[in-house]
Amino acid sequence: MEVEELEDEGPSSQNHLPGLQQQKVLQQQEVLQQQQEVLQQQEEVLQQQEEVLLQQEVLQSSTSEETLCVDQKSVDKLTEGFLSHYLPDLQTSKRALQELTQNQLILLDTLDQEVTKFRECNGVLDLGSLFTEAKVYHNKLVNIRKEMILLHEKTTKLKRRALKLQQQKQKEALEKEQQREKELERERQLTAKPAKRS
Numbered sequence: 001m002e003v004e005e006l007e008d009e010g011p012s013s014q015n016h017l018p019g020l021q022q023q024k025v026l027q028q029q030e031v032l033q034q035q036q037e038v039l040q041q042q043e044e045v046l047q048q049q050e051e052v053l054l055q056q057e058v059l060q061s062s063t064s065e066e067t068l069c070v071d072q073k074s075v076d077k078l079t080e081g082f083l084s085h086y087l088p089d090l091q092t093s094k095r096a097l098q099e100l101t102q103n104q105l106i107l108l109d110t111l112d113q114e115v116t117k118f119r120e121c122n123g124v125l126d127l128g129s130l131f132t133e134a135k136v137y138h139n140k141l142v143n144i145r146k147e148m149i150l151l152h153e154k155t156t157k158l159k160r161r162a163l164k165l166q167q168q169k170q171k172e173a174l175e176k177e178q179q180r181e182k183e184l185e186r187e188r189q190l191t192a193k194p195a196k197r198s
Contacts, residue, residue, distance in 0.1 A: 021114055028107040035100045041093055045086060052082060 024107065024110055024114065028104075028111065031100060031103050031107060035097070035104065038093055038096050038100060041089075042097075045090060045093070049086070
């Protein structure tokens, strides 16, 4: 039963219950104790009835063996006395049992409702933790995106710089080559040309 499950959870789970819920649990425990007492009373009555039945069987067996003569009026009076003695207790215990079972059913329904409320609360707590976790991961993703944008900007700047440096080196190499060609041309012009003999 769910009542036993709540009892097994111990005091740590009852500390979380609000005041009304603790009262409900205490009422249920009292009802269960009352039911146990009524059941014990009924068991005692049943034992007494069994003893009386055994005595009757013993009497019947002994009467058949000894052939006692028993008057029907005395048997009727004995049964009336037996019934008048035990019947009121049995009827009151029956009424008490019916009332207790009705109370127990009501308490079980309320307990089921409380358990579902607690499960819903736990679900809400789980959802809250999931939302906070999602928020943390979202923030991490935003930070990673910013870092990637910064890295992209840096790489594009580095590529432009490398391209400019390459173009500058090519320009310098071209200028050096042109300078060298000019120097070679000048040297050719400066070198003496032999005169032609005519």
